[in-house]
Amino acid sequence: MFHFRKVVLNISRHWAKSLLAVFSCMLIVVFLFLFFSGLLVNLQQMEALSEAIPIEARISNLNGTMSSGMIIQERVIQALEDSGYVTDLQYTSEIAAAMGEVSGDEAAKMERGDITFPLGLGVNRVEALTGASAEGFTFAEGAGSELLTGTESVCVIREQEMEELGLAVGDSIRVTLFSVTYPGDNAMKNYNRLGVYELRIVGSFRIPVSEIATRAAQMIFPVKWQREIQKQAGSTFFADSARFRVAKPLDLNSFKAEMDEVGLLPVISEANSSQHGIALTVNDETFIKTATRLRENITLTQILMPVIVVIVGFLGFVVSYLLLQSRRPEIAIMRSLGVSRRNCFGMLLFESAILVISGSLAGVIVASFFVDMDTVLGLGVGISFFVVYMAGTAVALKILGKFSVMQLLTALD
Amino acid sequence: MxxxxxxxxxxxxxxxxxxxxxxxxxxxxxxxxxxxxxxxxxxxxxxxxxxxxVTIGLVSQKPDRFETMEIWDAEKRDMNEFSSPVYDIMLPPEALLFEGADYIDPPVHRPYYGAYDPSFVYPDNTYIRLIAQTREHYPIVEVTPLEDCVPDHTVQLKILRELYGRNGIAGREIFGTETILFCDHYNADPQTLYAGKTYVMALEWRPSHQEWVDTHTGVDALAGEFFPRSMGSNYLISSQYSPNGEMIPDSMPMEYACEEVTEGFYDTPRGLRWLELAKAMDMAEHTIPVIPTDNTQFLISFYNGNSVIINGRDISPEEYKEGQIVCLISQEFAKMHGYEIGDTVPLSLYYADYRGSASQDFPPDGLPMGNPNHLLNAQGKSYEVFEAHDYTVVGIYNEINKASYSSGYDMAGYGVVIPAASVKNSVANNILDYGPMKGYNTVFRIPNGSVERYLERWGKYGVDAGISDKLEITIYDKGYxxxxxxxxxxxxxxxxxxxxxxxxxxxxxxxxxxxxxxxxxxxxxxxxxxxxxxxxxxxxxxxxxxxxxxxxxxxxxxxxxxxxxxxxxxxxxxxxxxxxxxxxxxxxxxxxxxxxxxxxxxxxxxxxxxxxxxxxxxxxxxxxxxxxxxxxxxxxxxxxxxxxx
Amino acid sequence: MLEVRDVGYIYQGKYQSIEALKRVNCHFAAGKFYAVTGPSGSGKSTLLSLLAGLDLPTSGEILVEGCTMAAMDRDKYRREVASVVYQSFNLFPLLTALENVMYPMELLHVSKATAAETAKRLIGEIGLGEKTYQQFPVMMSGGEQQRVSIARALAAGGKIILADEPTGNLDSANEENIVKIMKNLAHEKGYLVIVITHNPNVCEQADAVYRMRDGELRT
Structure with a gap:
C-alpha cells in the first residue's frame, strides 16, 4: 500500500515527466496502431476485393471470338464443375427440338440440314441463358427455376412459341430431339436424332426486346437431363457455352494452374476461327491491377514491419531510460534510507507500468478517431507495446541500478 | 571556435x-x-x-410507348403484328446537364461515321456468303414476269439487267439462274405485273414459301425468294435529319421499291434516283464504320475488357483532346488490308448515323453490308464526303468473346476508333439517320466514387424536369x-x-x-x-x-x-x-x-x-x-x- | 556498538582503481558524539558510507553489535538502525518536509497517522514550526533542510546517526544549532552520532576525534 501511494505521489509530483512519458507512449501506440491498422485495412481490402471486383471467366474458341455456339468437351465442363476455384458456373448446350414424333426419312432430311430447327438449349441454371433475367420467367405453381438445375424431363418454352403452338404451362409434349454438332468447324450445324421424349412444360419465358444479345432459344431443358439422355443414346455431349466466376480471386494463380492442367489454352488472337471451345479468357484486369497495388502496400509494410517495430521498441526503451536516468538521485536516497533494491525498482517499474498503460489507453483512444477500432489489434498493439516498453524500462533500471549509491550520494556533496 | x-x-x-x-x-x-x-x-x-x-454512365431514352403495326404475310395470308417503340420527342444530351452533376466528360450523343474507300473490302468466303447479307441478297434488278401475275404468291421473274447485284452493275446471274422467285410478301394488295413490261426493283431475300417447296420437287427453303424492299428498309427513301434531330422531308418519296421502266426512264428524276441508289449501295460495300470517342474506355467493349489493344498502344488522352489524326483498328481489318502500326488509313467520312450502333449496322464478325437502311439524302443523292484524313494507326485491337447477336455494345466489324475531336467539319448535311440517346451512343464520365451522389442529384433533377421516367441511366464503375x-x-x-x-x-x-x-x-x-x-x-x-x-x-x-x-x-x-x-x-x-x-x-x-x-x-x-x-x-x-x- | 576491523576499500574506476581506505581500525560506542576529520579525498566519506551499509568493505569487516555487516540485511540495517545526514541534505525534492520525515516510518509500515504524528513531533523537536510541514525542500533554507534531514534520520528510530559534513552548507548560526542537536542526541538520548567534518568547531565539541589522511586513520 505504501509503495502504491508513493508511486501515485511520484507520478503526480513528477507531473511534467509523467505527462511526457504518457504522451510519448500515446504517440508511439498511435503510430504502432496506425501502422498495423494500415496493414490490416490493406489485408481486409484485399479480402474484400474478391467480392467487390469479381473475376469472370469464360470458355471461348482459340482466337477468342466466340462465347457460344461452340463445341466444349464434357470433360472440360466436368473439370469446371469439380473445381474448387470455380463458382457460379453457367453452361449451355445446344439441342434441336422438333414437335411430335419425327422419324425415318423426315429425320434424315432434317439431319441433312434441309429444315431449320428451332433452337433448344440445355442450361444448368436460368442465368445461363444470356440476357435472361429471373423476371422474364414464369413457372407453374409449385415449380421454380431449380427444376432447370435437376435431371427431370421438363422444359420451359418461349411465350411466343407457347402461343403459336397453343400450349400451356403444365402440358406435356412429345418432341423429337437432335444433338447439334459442327462437323465443318464452322457455323454449319449437323443434327443427329436422339429420340422421342415426353416433356412436361413447367414454365415459360420472355426476353425483353432490348436484350437483343440473347440467343434466340425457344425451348430450355435441364442440361443434366440432356447429358443423361445423350449418354443413353450413345451420343457425345458437348456444351456450347460456359462461363463462371473465380471462387477465390486471391488464389488466382492456383486457379490458372488448375485450368492449365485441364488443358485449356490462353486465347491466341492470331489463330484461325474455330468452333472448338478450348480456350479460357479471364476478365481479371481490374482485379489484378488493384490487388497488385494492395499487395505491394502489404508487402512493403511487412518488409518494413520488423525494422519499424525494432525502432519503435528501441525508442520506448530510450525514452524510459532517459526519463529514469534523471531519477537516479532519488533512487540513491531511497536506497540510503534502506529501501531495498528490489522494492526500489519495483516501484519505478510499477510507476512506468501505470504511465505506459495510461499512455497506451490514450493512444488507442486517439487512434480510434482515425480508424475503426479493431479490438484484437488494439489489445495486441497495447500489450506488445507494454511488454516492449516495460522490457526497456527493466533494462534501463538494470543499467541504472549498477551505480554505487555511495559514490552517487557522496558525489552529490 | x-x-x-x-x-x-x-x-x-x-x-x-x-x-x-x-x-x-x-x-x-x-x-x-x-x-x-x-x-x-x-x-x-x-x-x-x-x-x-473509370466511372461511366450510359444514357438511354426509353420509348414513350410501343406502337403495334400490322404487316401482311403472304405465306400465312394473314396480318403479322409487330410492335415498335415510339419516341414523342428525342431528348438531347443537354437534358442531363444539371447542377452538381460534376461530369468529367459530359454526355455527348455521338454518331458513328461511314468512311468510304474503294480499297476497303470485306472477306469473301463460302461461309460468309452463306449466311451474310451479301449483295446477292440485296440486288437492284430490272425484271419482267414470265406471265401476267399478281405477286401475292411466289411467281417467277426473268432478270433483264442488274443495276446492283452479285456482279455489280454489269452483272448477270443471281444464284446461278436467270429467273428468280418473287412474291410481294409484305404487301396485302400487290400491283399486277405484266409480261413484256420491264420493272426495276430493289429486292431482298427471304426463305421460300413452304407452299412452293411442297409443290415443286428439288426445291428447298434455302433456295429462297425475293420481295421488294418496303417500309423502313426501303433504301429509296431518305432518312436524312437535321442536326437538331428533325427529319428533313424527302424531296420525292418513293414508297414502293418497284417501278415500271419505260423509255427514257433513267433520265427522269425517279430513274436517276434508282441509279443513284445503285451507286450508293456500291459505296456502302466499301464503307467501314468509324467510331469517334473521347476515351477508349467509353466504348463498352473496351471498358469491360472484351476488346484489348494487342499491338501498338492506346490513343493518349492528349491525342484525344487535341484531335490528332490517329486511330485504332481491329485486328481483322488490319489483317485483311495489311495495315501495321504507323501505317495510315484513308478515312473519307461521308455520313453520320446518330441512330444505330456501328456494331449493329456492321456486325462484329466482320461481315459486310450490315449497313444502314437509308443511303440517300433528302435530295435523293449519295452523301458527299465531309471530312477526309489519312489516319495513322497507333494501335490494333482485338475483340474477344463477341456475342452471337450484337447488343450494340460490341465493336463493329472493321470498326476504326478515332478521336472525336479530329472531326472538325460540320456533319449538318450528312446526318443519315437520327435516333434517341442509347447506351452505345451516349456516354458520360463522372469522378470515381460519385455514383451515389450523381444518382441522387439526377433523381431529384430528373423528377423536377419531368424526364426521370424518360431516361435510363446505367452507371458502371468496375466495382469502385x-x-x-x-x-x-x-x-x-x-x-x-x-x-x-x-x-x-x-x-x-x-x-x-x-x-x-x-x-x-x-x-x-x-x-x-x-x-x-x-x-x-x-x-x-x-x-x-x-x-x-x-x-x-x-x-x-x-x-x-x-x-x-x-x-x-x-x-x-x-x-x-x-x-x-x-x-x-x-x-x-x-x-x-x-x-x-x-x-x-x-x-x-x-x-x-x-x-x-x-x-x-x-x-x-x-x-x-x-x-x-x-x-x-x-x-x-x-x-x-x-x-x- | 560499531567496530571497524582492518577495513580497506578500493574504488574500481574505469581507468584506475583508488585505494580509498587502507586497513582502518576503530571503534564507536553508543551515547557518544564522534567527529571524523581530514583533508578532501582522505576517505572519510567512504568510511561513513561503509558504516551506513551502502557498500561492503573490499577487505576487513565492520561489526554492528558484534555481528558482521556482510551477513546482515543492510537495507534493513539502514531502515531500522543507521540513518545518514548529508551535506546536501538529499531530501526528496518533490516531497514536503513532513512527507520526507514520514518516509522512513512508512517504510516500516507504521500507520500513516502515527507516522504523521511522530514526524510532527520530530520536526518540532529540531526546532521547526508547523509552517514547514507542507513546504518543499526548495522552499526552505539550507539550515531548515538540514534539520528536516536530521528529523528524517531520527524518524526510523535507529540509534546510529551518520552525518556527512552536515554543516558544510550552513552559516555559523545554523551550524551551531545543528551541532547542538547532534550532541544532545548522543548525550541525552543515547544515540551513536558520527559526524564527518572539516570544521574545527565541530571537532572541538566531539567526544572523540578521528583524523584521516590518505585512507588511513590516526587518532
Missing part, C-alpha cells in the same frame, strides 16, 4: 547520454524517412489504383464504389500514420531539448558567470547540440534511405514471384501492361531522405533555440547556488 571546442568537449564527457541522444535523433530521422517512403509509396499505389477505375470506403480508409490510415510519425519525431526532439539542453542550465550559468555574453552562450551550447543532431539525422536518414532502398529492392524481387499470373487474362496481350504492373519505384527516396534529415535538423535547431533561450532567462547566480540534481 573555443566555444565550439569546449562544447564538444563537454558533450564528449557525457558519452552515454550524448550517445543515447545521437541514437534517438538517428532513429527518429530514420523512422521519419521510412514513414515518408511508406506513405509516398502507398499514395502512389492508391493513385494507380484510382487510375484503373464497393472498394471506395476501403481505399479511403487505406489513405486515411496512411496519412494518420505519416502525421503520427511526424509527431513522434517532434516529441523526441522536444524530449531531447528538454532533457539534454535543459540539463545544461548550470553550464550556461557558469559560462555566464565567467562573463560570456548570451550569444556566445547560445553558440556554445548550440554547437554541441547541433553536432549531435546533424550527425544523428544524417546517419538516421541515410540509414532510412538505405533501408527503404533495400525494402524496395526486396519488393521488386518479391513481386516477380508473388504477382498474379496473367495467363488466360483477357488483357494479357495488351501492350504496356508489363511496365504498368511494376511496383512503384523509389526514385524519390534520396530526396525524401534528404528532406527528412534536414527537417529533423531544422526542427531540432528551432526547438533547441527555444530551450536555450529559456535557459538563458534563468538567473545564473540562483542557478549556481542550487544543486544540479
Amino acid at each position: 573555443g566555444e565550439f571546442g569546449n562544447s564538444i568537449r563537454q558533450i564528449r564527457r557525457t558519452p552515454l547520454r550524448s550517445g543515447l541522444f545521437l541514437i534517438l535523433i538517428g532513429l527518429s530521422a530514420m523512422l521519419l524517412t521510412l514513414g515518408v517512403v511508406l506513405y509516398r509509396t502507398g499514395e502512389q499505389n492508391m493513385k494507380r489504383v484510382e487510375e484503373v477505375f 464504389t464497393r472498394i471506395k470506403e476501403g481505399l479511403a480508409q487505406i489513405k486515411q490510415v496512411a496519412f494518420a500514420l505519416f502525421i503520427s510519425g511526424l509527431l513522434v519525431t517532434v516529441l523526441i526532439l522536444l524530449f531531447f531539448s528538454n532533457l539534454f539542453i535543459g540539463k545544461q542550465k548550470k553550464r550556461t550559468a557558469i559560462e555566464r558567470s565567467l562573463g560570456m555574453d548570451k550569444r556566445s552562450c547560445t553558440v556554445s551550447l548550440l554547437s554541441g547540440v547541433m553536432a549531435i543532431v546533424a550527425l544523428g539525422s544524417t546517419l538516421g536518414s541515410a540509414a532510412g534511405y538505405a533501408l527503404s532502398g533495400l525494402a524496395m529492392g526486396l519488393l521488386s524481387e518479391l513481386s516477380q514471384w508473388v504477382t498474379f499470373s496473367t495467363e488466360y487474362s483477357n488483357w494479357a496481350n495488351s501492350v504496356g501492361n508489363a511496365e504498368e504492373m511494376l511496383p512503384a519505384t523509389g526514385t524519390e527516396g534520396l530526396l525524401i531522405a534528404f528532406l527528412c534529415g534536414s527537417s529533423v535538423t531544422l526542427l531540432a535547431l528551432g526547438i533547441s533555440l527555444v530551450q536555450i533561450r529559456s535557459n538563458l532567462r534563468s538567473e545564473p547566480l540562483k542557478l549556481l547556488s542550487t544543486r544540479d540534481a
